[in-house]
Amino acid sequence: MHYRFALAALLAWLPFTEAAALSAVSAGREVVVVFNTRMAGSEGVARHYAAARQVPDEQVIGLELSLTEEIARVDYELWLAKPLAYELQKRGLWKLGKVVRAITNATDLREVELPVESQIRYVVLCYGVPLKIKADPTWKDPGDDLWPPELRRNEAAVDSELATLPLPPELRKATGLIRNTAYTTTNSAWLHPTNGILLVTRLDGPSAEIARGLVDAALRAETNGWWGRAYCDARGLHDPNFKLGEDWMIGAHELCRIAGLDSVLDTNAATFPPGFPLSHIAFYAGWYDADVSGPLAADTVEFMPGAFAYHLHSFSAASLRTRDRHWAGPLLARGAACTMGSVYEPYLSGTPDIGVFTARWLLNNFTFGEAAYAAQQALSWQTTVVGDPLYRAFAWHPQLLHMKLENLGRPEIAWSHIRVVNLMQLRGTPLLQLTAYLQGLEMTRTNALLQEKLGDLHAAVGKPESTVLAWRRALEFEPSPMQRLRLRLKLAEALTAQGRDADALDNGLALRREFPRRPGQLELCQQLLPLARKLGRAELAAELEAEIQRRLPPPPATNAPVSAP
Known part of the structure; x- marks a missing residue:
């Protein structure tokens, strides 16, 4: 019964396209890989990716480029854009032809040259290829003065500028932005050079090793499933000027739930605090901190294989070669497999629509590259896209993946069972039936993930003792550090609500012992002290009192004069 239940849930799941999985074998032929011949490690990243994704050797191109992340526009044109366009035509990767296009308005029709056939859709820029094009006040294009002052700029992300390479020169202007006609498309085939867009991403990061690992992480997720939890950090804003970003974050959360993930939505004004238990990300x-912060700034972050992580900020990707400044570089350094970010000020509407991205990547089964560009309203603008463009979060049909994991005895099957429960819950299946499903699985008895989920279901149906029992059992079966922290925090709340003072005290002491460097130790001791006194634990109470005194901040200094003796 449980097996049929699982397969029925997954069969009714996402609008998965069989063609997506079948095309993965030949997708490498749609990719051109570009490396910097002057940067140590760049070619190694390129060759590694080409081997992993079966990109033909003739589609790996080395160019002599600057060693800096920021380059002048004239250098971008001279050393990157024009040589790449030349190589694409010379190697027969696309074919140019004459067509008639509207240029300045609907009646300004001109014959222009652009790709009429193209074997490739993706360009992968490897570690060492410059990241951004700096502003050039001397660069002038016709019609520059028509842009409003805030958009009368010609700095841009290299990725976003290169995405417009299929456009004829008459339409490819440096100043301002170019409207992305593929924004919100649900037809992935539209994202094609013959429609004026290249899907440009990069394998990059603080080191060549990190850049190499991005495709490896994507392939691991495609092989055994993209699993884990979702965390969406909104700000609880009601200001109309920021409503767009808030709606995107809330929308991403809801879409992750529809995809079957356990998703956490935070609506506090501040970002996730340092002690927040982000497990299995x-x-x-x-949004919206300038630099990596909270639990994501820790030395170790629990990113799952193939994890996507993105923080909306005007300069979130101002540099990718840093591990502790901005966001994109630090997220990659801590294990994220793909991200996006802004290299210069994009303004809110010029950042990726994370709601559209989530829908296309998780629900429409777009590749990462397709989803990233379907989510952008503007090209020739400020967004860089980092990660394997061919990566699909759901590379397998969910039914087939579930059966594969069960047959192989893979531990990831626990996540598939959790997704079954979440999807059936969304369809209105009674919670008691879902509880019975988990209880009927042999694996649940010894699995921390499934025991925690079982406890969550017990809590939802109002069974407090069963809730505590399941969460305590989860602690016995090697939860990850952040899952252990979350379980301790949930148990603290549940035990206090049930008036189980002795158990609440023991749990709090375990929390203090297991996470001695977690922020909030003073507050924890202050919470435990009344329980210790109430239970007659005099020695423990004295210890807690001493610890509280040690951790209390010193009294403010006074400037009062000292009286003479």
Whole structure:
């Protein structure tokens, strides 16, 4: 019964396209890989990716480029854009032809040259290829003065500028932005050079090793499933000027739930605090800190294989070669497999629509590259896209993946069972039936993930003792550090609500012992002290009192004069 239940849930799941999985074998032929011949490690990243995705050797191109992340526009044109366009035509990767296009308005029709056939759709820029094009006040294009002052700029992300390479020169202007006609498309085939767009992403990061690992992480997720939890960090804003970003974060959360993930939505004004238990991160989206912060700034972050992580900020990707400044570089350094970010000020509407991205990547089964560009309203603008463009979060049909994991005895099958429960819950299946499903699985008895989920279901149907029992059992079966922290925090709340003072005290002491460097130790001791006194634990109470005194901040200094003796 449980097996049929699982397969029925997954069969009714996402609008998965069989063609997506079948095309993965030949997708490498749609990719051109570009590396910097002057940067150590760049070619190694390129060759590694080409081997992993079966990109033909003739589609790996080395160019002599600057060693800096920021380049002048004239250098971008001279050393990157024009040589790449030349190589694409010379190697027969696309064919140019004459067509008639509207240029300045609907009646300004001109014959222009652009790709009429193209074997390739993706360009992968490898570690060492410059990231951004700096502003050039001397660069002038016809019609520059028509842009409003805030858009009368010609700095841009290299990725976003190169995405417009299929457009004829008459339409490819440096100043301002170019409207992305593929924004919100649900037809992935539209994202094609013959429609004026190249899907440009990069394998990059603080080191060549990190850049190499991005495709490896994507392939691991495609092989055994993209699993984990989602965390969306909104700000609880009601200001109309920021409503767009808030709606995107909330929308991403809801879409992750529809995809079957356990998703956490935070609506506090501040970002996730340092002690927040982010465990098993498959998807993270948040805003709006300048530099990596909270639990994501820790030395170790629990990113799952293939994890996507994105923080909306005007300069979130101002540099990718840093591990502790901005966001994109630090997220990659801590294990995220793909991200996006802004290299210069984009303004809110010029950042990726994370709601559209989530829908296309998780629900429409777009590749990462397709989803990233379907989510952008503007090209020739400020967004860089980092990760394997061919990566699909759901590369397998969910039914087939579930059966594969069960047959192979893979531990990831626990996540598939959790997704079954979440999807059936969304369809209105009674919670008691879902509880029975988990209880009927042999694996649940010894699995921390399934025991925690069982406890959550017990809590939802109002069974407090069963809730505590399941969460305590989860602690016995090697939860990850952040799952252990979350379980301790949930148990603290549940035990206090049930008036189980002795158990609440023991749990709090375990929390203090297991996470001695977690922020909030003073507050924890202050919470435990009344329980210790109430239970007659005099020695423990004295210890807690001493610890509280040690951790209390010193009294403010006074400037009062000292009286003479």
